[in-house]
Amino acid sequence: xxxxxxxxxxxxxxxxxxxxxxxxxxxxxxxxxxxxxxxxxxxxxxxxxxxxxxxxxxxxxxxxxxxxxxxxxxxxxxxxxxxxxxxxxxxxxxxxxxxxxxxxxxxxxxxxxxxxxxxxxxxxxxxxxxxxxxxxxxxxxxxxxxxxxxxxxxxxxxxxxxxxxxxxxxxxxxxxxxxxxxxxxxxxxxxxxxxxxxxxxxxxxxxxxxxxxxxxxxxxxxxxxxxxxxxxxxxxxxxxxxxxxxxxxxxxxxxxxxxxxxxxxxxxxxxxxxxxxxxxxxxxxxxxxxxxxxxxxxxxxxxxxxxxxxxxxxxxxxxxxxxxxxxxxxxxxxxxxxxxxxxxxxxxxxxxxxxxxxxxxxxxxxxxxxxxxxxxxxxxxxxxxxxxxxxxxxxxxxxxxxxxxxxxxxxxxxxxxxxxxxxxxxxxxxxxxxxxxxxxxxxxxxxxxxxxxxxxxxxxxxxxxxxxxxxxxxxxxxxxxxxxxxxxxxxxxxxxxxxxxxxxxxxxxxxxxxxxxxxxxxxxxxxxxxxxxxxxxxxxxxxxxxxxxxxxxxxxxxxxxxxxxxxxxxxxxxxxxxxxxxxxxxxxxxxxxxxxxxxxxxxxxxxxxxxxxxxxxxxxxxxxxxxxxxx
Ligand code: ADP
Ligand code: MG
Numbered sequence: 001x002x003x004x005x006x007x008x009x010x011x012x013x014x015x016x017x018x019x020x021x022x023x024x025x026x027x028x029x030x031x032x033x034x035x036x037x038x039x040x041x042x043x044x045x046x047x048x049x050x051x052x053x054x055x056x057x058x059x060x061x062x063x064x065x066x067x068x069x070x071x072x073x074x075x076x077x078x079x080x081x082x083x084x085x086x087x088x089x090x091x092x093x094x095x096x097x098x099x100x101x102x103x104x105x106x107x108x109x110x111x112x113x114x115x116x117x118x119x120x121x122x123x124x125x126x127x128x129x130x131x132x133x134x135x136x137x138x139x140x141x142x143x144x145x146x147x148x149x150x151x152x153x154x155x156x157x158x159x160x161x162x163x164x165x166x167x168x169x170x171x172x173x174x175x176x177x178x179x180x181x182x183x184x185x186x187x188x189x190x191x192x193x194x195x196x197x198x199x200x201x202x203x204x205x206x207x208x209x210x211x212x213x214x215x216x217x218x219x220x221x222x223x224x225x226x227x228x229x230x231x232x233x234x235x236x237x238x239x240x241x242x243x244x245x246x247x248x249x250x251x252x253x254x255x256x257x258x259x260x261x262x263x264x265x266x267x268x269x270x271x272x273x274x275x276x277x278x279x280x281x282x283x284x285x286x287x288x289x290x291x292x293x294x295x296x297x298x299x300x301x302x303x304x305x306x307x308x309x310x311x312x313x314x315x316x317x318x319x320x321x322x323x324x325x326x327x328x329x330x331x332x333x334x335x336x337x338x339x340x341x342x343x344x345x346x347x348x349x350x351x352x353x354x355x356x357x358x359x360x361x362x363x364x365x366x367x368x369x370x371x372x373x374x375x376x377x378x379x380x381x382x383x384x385x386x387x388x389x390x391x392x393x394x395x396x397x398x399x400x401x402x403x404x405x406x407x408x409x410x411x412x413x414x415x416x417x418x419x420x421x422x423x424x425x426x427x428x429x430x431x432x433x434x435x436x437x438x439x440x441x442x443x444x445x446x447x448x449x450x451x452x453x454x455x456x457x458x459x460x461x462x463x464x465x466x467x468x469x470x471x472x473x474x475x476x477x478x479x480x481x482x483x484x485x486x487x488x489x490x491x492x493x494x495x496x497x498x499x500x501x502x503x504x505x506x507x508x509x510x511x512x513x514x515x516x517x518x519x520x521x522x523x524x525x526x527x528x529x530x531x532x533x534x535x536x537x538x539x540x541x542x543x544x545x546x547x548x549x550x551x552x553x554x555x556x557x558x559x560x561x562x563x564x565x566x567x568x569x570x571x572x573x574x575x576x577x578x579x580x581x582x583x584x585x586x587x588x589x590x591x592x593x594x595x596x597x598x599x600x601x602x603x604x605x606x607x608x609x610x611x612x613x614x615x616x617x618x619x620x621x622x623x624x625x626x627x628x629x630x631x
Contacts, residue, residue, distance in 0.1 A: 275326065462619040
């Protein structure tokens with residue numbers, strides 16, 4: 001074993017930098033925080049090649065004294081903290097004194113600064129930890145910092161950088177957080193000389209939300225505000241219709257700092273229970289202000305996670321504030337308007353005078369079992385989907401389209417060969433559940449319960465099918481088969497549909513252009529974060545391809561790291577299937593029920609939806625007889 005040695009400070013810095021500086025966006029975050037701590041009212045950010053080549057941040061803050069220039073790059077050197085007690089009264093974004101030292105250790109940094117009382121400023125460089133002497137600098141008051149060739153001396157880390165547009169997207173996300181947390185701040189971002197964002201100091205929070213996330217989000221917001229003891233919660237929460245496929249648009253800020261907090265975001269999401277489909281996320285911009293001694297911000301190197309003294313108190317404050325606001329909008333009532341159950345299949349007395357079970361997990365026990373989400377759309381089963389005039393249809397009509405009538409009988413919708421192979425595979429299957437479907441005519445007696453389950457009699461017993469899970473499985477396999485066979489019909493749009501995204505999302509979509517094209521979703525860059533949708537899979541029927549593309553985008557951006565191509569395709573397929581399938585809450589007519597059940601035989605794995613949930617449960621005849629004491 002080698003002797004133990006103290007590591008040289010250059011190595012220590014590189015190790016520390018690994019924690020704080022993960023990618024160009026981390027540099028931008030730290031520099032922006034320093035500018036804000038310096039009281040700046042205007043910050044201009046310029047990056048080149050996703051920040052890997054250059055990051056320049058210019059602010060009009062208080063500036064740095066000549067004698068502090070070198071200290072700014074020293075580890076654990078800060079002007080924001082004097083003693084350990086101060087750690088519990090942090091009112092600045094920075095306090096660890098680590099950022100500049102870390103950045104200077106892994107890049108070529110030029111720091112130029114002038115305080116407002118000085119007549120001229122000074123500059124210093126730090127290249128991979130090597131400091132230059134301090135020189136005079138003739139600039140305006142404020143600080144200007146240039147970070148070139150990030151990770152130039154740590155080639156492995158440089159290799160880990162993703163595409164320019166992805167890195168730029170992460171930077172834009174960090175800038176967004178700062179812009180939302182600091183109304184009054186004038187902020188600009190340029191990438192390769194092109195102005196990406198200009199947020200005027202006069203733009204209030206709502207305008208900022210509109211600027212970054214578009215009009216649709218902004219228009220769907222309700223203000224919230226609550227004060228309990230010395231904790232102030234305020235901001236905007238979105239109408240459930242503004243939902244997303246991931247939690248990225250759940251922004252939470254504590255004392256002006258963007259934070260991640262699973263517990264508080266859980267409370268927020270919980271408040272929407274019953275108003276959103278499972279797997280969908282609410283949108284909100286939530287601000288918490290409290291005395292700094294109620295929270296420990298020193299638990300995470302990048303300061304994104306904090307520890308609250310009274311977690312439970314805050315959880316319930318969040319939950320009740322958001323929930324009350326949503327009920328003030330009468331949103332719970334909207335979900336209860338109509339009962340689309342065709343017939344009362346279960347006599348009320350079955351419930352023994354109690355409320356029906358909370359089958360949809362709505363959390364609102366007062367909701368009748370007819371909870372219906374979006375308006376029922378017909379399923380898109382019949383294959384191949386006939387298209388009379390492909391060039392003229394536009395997905396923009398998604399709500400105006402008359403629903404595709406699903407009048408085909410089960411036998412018409414299936415080719416003889418398909419039926420045959422289905423029977424063959426069913427017979428080969430060892431599962432009694434699968435056998436119970438033969439012959440298919442028996443299935444026409446299925447009834448629908450709660451607009452969610454199909455119940456049918458089989459020789460083995462009573463089979464309860466989850467209509468969404470089954471349809472999802474069938475569509476998933478149809479998609480897959482057609483892609484494999486190269487028979488996926490795509491529908492070209494006469495007029496491409498624009499989709500407005502933020503820079504990060506647009507970059508991700510473009511990075512996956514090929515995979516998306518394989519799925520029939522052809523996209524093209526229109527510039528400025530706008531993506532044009534050129535075509536979509538015809539199998540989607542009258543579901544909005546734009547909505548599905550949006551869900552795909554959410555899915556891509558929700559991933560921490562990218563999956564393999566095969567995983568990605570699988571993921572996206574199941575996502576498209578999920579979005580196209582009938583849902584719990586959709587009333588189905590008898591033909592639709594019959595068609596769905598008939599196609600069950602065509603699925604290779606009819607027992608599980610693509611996410612692995614069961615599609616059907618069997619209550620065996622034997623069990624029923626036994627429970628009722630017949631045997
Ligand atoms: P921290 O922000 O945790 O104090 P940093 O390494 O980020 O540590 O910065 C070190 C010090 O450099 C800060 O405490 C501050 O005094 C000074 N500094 C850095 N950036 C700026 C800036 N843009 N304007 C004024 N002072 C700055
Ligand atoms: Mg700092």
